Amino acid sequence: MIAEVISVGTELLLGQTIDTDAAAVAQALSRQGISIYHRSTVGDNEDRLAADLRQALERADIVxxxxxxxxxxxxxxxxxxxRVLDIPLVTDPAHVERLTEMGKRRGWDKFPEHFMKQADVPASGRGIPNNNGTALGAIFEKGGKYGVCLPGPPNELIPMLEETVEPFFAEKTSGEKAVIKSLVLRIIGMGESTVEERVKDLMADSNPTVAPYAKTGEVHLRVTARAATDEDAMALIAPREAAIRERLGDVVYGIDSETLEFAVVSLLQQASRTVACAESCSGGLISxxxxxxxxxxRVFGLGIVSYSNESKEKFLSVDSRLLAEHGAVSHEVARAMAEGVRAAAGSDIGVSVTGIAGPGGGSEKKPVGTVYLGLAWDGGVISQHHQFLxxxxxxxxxxxxxxxxxxRRFLIAPDEPTFRQSP
Amino acid sequence: MIAEVISVGTELLLGQTIDTDAAAVAQALSRQGISIYHRSTVGDNEDRLAADLRQALERADIVxxxxxxxxxxxxxxxxxxxRVLDIPLVTDPAHVERLTEMGKRRGWDKFPEHFMKQADVPASGRGIPNNNGTALGAIFEKGGKYGVCLPGPPNELIPMLEETVEPFFAEKTSGEKAVIKSLVLRIIGMGESTVEERVKDLMADSNPTVAPYAKTGEVHLRVTARAATDEDAMALIAPREAAIRERLGDVVYGIDSETLEFAVVSLLQQASRTVACAESCSGGLISxxxxxxxxxxRVFGLGIVSYSNESKEKFLSVDSRLLAEHGAVSHEVARAMAEGVRAAAGSDIGVSVTGIAGPGGGSEKKPVGTVYLGLAWDGGVISQHHQFLxxxxxxxxxxxxxxxxxxRRFLIAPDEPTFRQSP
Structure with missing residues (x-):
């Protein structure tokens, strides 16, 4: 089966909203072995939307x-x-009741105009329950074609996708043969060119395919196989994954949607260790x-966003002389912050960030993007200098x-030279 | 002029990467009064990409x-x-030199294969400098059509857009008449339906148009005008903005890209007041x-992410009896956290969040999504209960x-009933 995804909204077309939904929908379709060749965005314009829907319904089975x-x-x-499918809309009385109840709870004495159209469902097809919002979704069915309407807010769309749309199409496609499976290997500490050089012979194959993608501070390698069944596709992917892991080693930190923070939390849990964070220019992002x-x-109890010298002294016990002598953005202060937050939290590991995020605050010697990291543990403390663009x-x-x-590096390779105590 | 935007990458098509770049490009085009009717996404497939490029070059002036x-x-x-435009590529010797220097600094003894193709520029057109990455962009020119290539990493694309692409098209379009200008009014504390009811007569007009968009926890109203010049467009928008502000009052907190945090920081700066945050379930996000x-x-020196009872006691001076009696997720603890962080930081205002983010930890009485906020100032402390989905x-x-x-509410309306001390 072939699907097209159409995102609707002038704010999307003009770039005032980032479209995260289309990615979520595309992932869900891929998981069900449904191919996608076109994705597009159209504004809040009835005629253009109708034209795009007609074109998409010609090219694809599912829109x-x-x-x-x-x-x-x-x-x-x-x-x-x-209108395009010529299927009338009917009202779902249970949803009208739900909206009425909601209005009562909110103390509304009347409903805004058009409010109840959110309870409309197709006469041929079905509604899609929405537990996190007021608008029902819809699946229209006509002559082997499917039109699916999902709402824009991601916290509504994603559960509806997983709970209703995916199972619906899993059932529809179960008679079909082609399944596409992907595995993403997530890599940190090796650049895209080096990754590609190590796996480029594998990239020449067409099934499975292997493709690298540069991300912020990391690289992903996507392995994609097409086969008759999930099992056959995974059987094509598994040896390719093993080969890549052997060539790249422990720079592979996770797969698919496993983020770096997921990897770190998992490693901490496995080792029954805890971490605390002291953040300056990262502003709370690590926490x-x-x-x-x-x-x-279970592994994290305290983060301190120390955005002033005073808070570095008071909560992280950073010596005021260190701050005066080396400045808040320095190896010395990064180390003191890491030690300070470790002691304050009573954690096994303390990690710290201090830097100049800009736009102001840079100097010749310490330009914008200068960052020092600190790491403290029972055996010592180290710091690192980075220059980010x-x-x-x-x-x-x-x-x-x-x-x-x-x-992560400390948890998997504490004996590396990186973790010899700084002088 | 009409433009189309084509995002290239199988990882985008399959939803493994969120496309933030397309939005940035669309915004830049809108700023220059260039219309966009199509945006699309295509995989890393040479033939399909070529076909999409040909179609786009037929429909638009700029791709x-x-x-x-x-x-x-x-x-x-x-x-x-x-290939599609039949314009040969030539090498930019200055960029080759730059890449060679970079390789030396990194201690490379040889370059990865294909590395130097990043220095290719069109024989008819120009390269686009890239200060944050290794690949040059390109502007191809042929018979009044323009093809522009930008790299995917947003930290490379956005400066290239602003420094080279926008000025280039500002010059090209300066002879043209139609300019589109938008103003977004950002609203907090009023639902989309209520906002629409108050402005629905304005929404019937076609120039300027007024359209509401629901966002996470806020509503945006976009006012868009088309006119011969920037000044004429702004002259259409200004009275419409004034009318909306009069009808909605102080729920309008900002315009365009001014975020809620920008509004809060600005208000604090104007009032010469400071804030400190104590966060549990928001994990550092407020900071x-x-x-x-x-x-x-200037207005923020300390955030504490107190993710355990111990850290709430130790750093926020929350009484252990309060935690035992009411639980960490309670009105009482939210107030104590706000007072505690205010005292610890010596700030004018303390704000706190404690709640159950899920997926575990919920109960009948306090389900997932239960959140208490606290706010402390020199005149008192209050707390609020929220139930989020x-x-x-x-x-x-x-x-x-x-x-x-x-x-924000406290800073603009401290005399409201909300800020009478909780019992």
Missing amino acids: ITIGGLGPTMDDLTKETLA KRITDIPDSS GRRQDVSQRAAQAALALV | ITIGGLGPTMDDLTKETLA KRITDIPDSS GRRQDVSQRAAQAALALV
């Missing part, structure tokens, strides 16, 4: 729209798809990334990424 | 490609566009958002958003 299901006048997607992982509270948020992100990479 | 400029075998965009704003160090990261984001909204 998934994203956005335009809300209660306002320019939410037009469901109505337009109904945020660690606490994004469920159950991270980019803007304020890039520097902050690269600093957090490098700090997490440093913690 | 901007994103991605596929790197040093690897499946980076094909520049070569393919050169991160505040410190994303340049010069926020969604997953772990949604809860964390909504909690941070609500906390920033609470600080």
